[in-house]
Amino acid sequence: MSHLFSYDFRYDDNGYETQTSQKQLEVEDSIGEIYLSLVDPDTMHHGGDIDDSKHKLLRSKHEQFMHTALGGLPSGFVALDASQPWFSLWCLNSLDILGCEIDSLLRRRTIDTLTRLQSPGGGFCGGNKQLPHLAGSFAAVLAIVLVGGDEAYQIIDRDAMYQWLMTMKRPDGSFFMHTDGEVDVRGIYCAMVIASLLNIMTPELTKGSAEFIARCQTCEGGIGPFPGVEAHGGYTLCGLAALEILGRLDVLDLKRLARWMCARQLSFEGGFSGRTNKLVDGCYSYWVGGAFPILQKALGRSARDDYLYDRAALQRYILACCQETKQQRSGGLRDKPGKSPDYYHTMYCLAGLSLSQHYVGVDSSKPVVDASSVYGVPVRMMQWDVTPASQLVLGLRSNVVKPVHPVYSVSFVPLANCIKYFYAFPPLSPTIF
C-alpha cells in the first residue's frame, strides 16, 4: 500500500499567523521529515509515494520498556506514586495487547498492590492512605480483569464498591471523581465501566447519567467534560462509551458528532487531535479512534461501510512517528516526535493501533436485548466482536496486535472471563441497601 506524500495537505493559516499556527507548522515540519524519509525515490517524479511496506512495530522494545518499568521505577517517577492502579493498567494492558503472557510473579504483585489500595469503605485509591478515586478504581478493576482468575476477582468488595459509587453520585446524573472532587463525564464513564463489569448496576446508579452526557455535547458536536465546556476527544470517548453501556446512544446528535470526530484526523499527520486547532497526539488514537466503532454502531453502519476515518493514515502516524527514531532510541510509544515515550502513551497508542487494525463491531446474530434494561448490559457488552475480513494491517504482517473492546480498552478474552465470574452473582437489589 502506498500513499502520496504531499505538502498540499499542510495546515493553512490563511495569512493569520498565531502561536497556535506556528506550533502546528513546527509539528508538521518534524513529521514531514519522517514521512519524506519513507518516500520511495523511484516515485519522486510524481510527488512521491510513501513506502508503507516496511513499517515495523518494535514489539520486543516495547515489551522491554514495560518489563523494565515493572521491575521498579527510579525516584524521578515519584509522581506516579498517586497513580499506582493506572501504572498497573498501562503496563499489563500494553503487554496483553502485544500478546505477552502475564506471568505468576506479576499476577501476585498486582493482586498484592491492588489489595492494599482498596479502601475499607469501597473503591480504590491511587496511592497508600489516599482517598478512593473513580479513575483509580476504573484502572484497578481493569487491571484485575487483565490479571484474571478467582483470586484476583475476589479482592473486590462489590457491596462496598456499590455503596461508595452511590456516595459519589449527584442528583443531576453526574459523579464526583472523589469526595468533594471534580465532576465531569469521566466520572460517569468510570462508574459505568466498574458497575457493568462487577454486575452492580441498578436504576439508582444510572438515573440521569445519559441525560447529563447529552447536555455535554457541544455545538461543535463532540462531548466536553461538563455542560458548556469545549468538546474534547478524551471526554468524547468517555461519554460515548458510557452511553453504549447504558444502551442510550440515542440521546446524541449523531450527525454533528460524526462531523466533529472526522475533523479530529489531521490530513498531513494522519493521527488525531483532541480538539479543534490543537496538535496531533498518539493517545487520541484510542480516545478518538476508539469512539469510531461506537459511532459506527450508533449510526447503524456495518463492516461493509468501514470506519469514518483513514485507518492506514492513523497506523502510519503511530508506527512512523510515535516509536523510536534514530535520534531517540528506546522502547515505548509517545505523543509525537520530540516527546519522550511514557507508559500512558504506550498503552493508548497500542489500543488505538489495535482498533484501527481490526474492525470491531456488533455481531447482529447475537441476541438483541432491551436497550432500556440495565440488566441487558453483559449481553450488550459481549455483542461486540471482530470481523476478520475487515482487518487492515499497515507494514509488516507481524505488526498485528490483539483486538480490544472499544468501550473497555482491553482484549475480549479477559473481559469475557470477568463477566462469567461476576454475572454468576444475582444482580444487586437496590432495596437491600
Ligand SMILES: CC(C)=CCC/C(C)=C/CC/C(C)=C/COP(=O)(O)OP(=O)(O)O
Ligand atoms: C477514564 C479516564 C480518566 C479518562 C480520561 C479521558 C481524558 C479526558 C483523556 C484526555 C487526556 C489528555 C491527553 C488531556 C490533554 O489535554 P490538553 O489540553 O493538555 O491536550 P490537548 O492540547 O490535546 O487538548
Ligand SMILES: [Zn+2]
Ligand atoms: Zn497524549
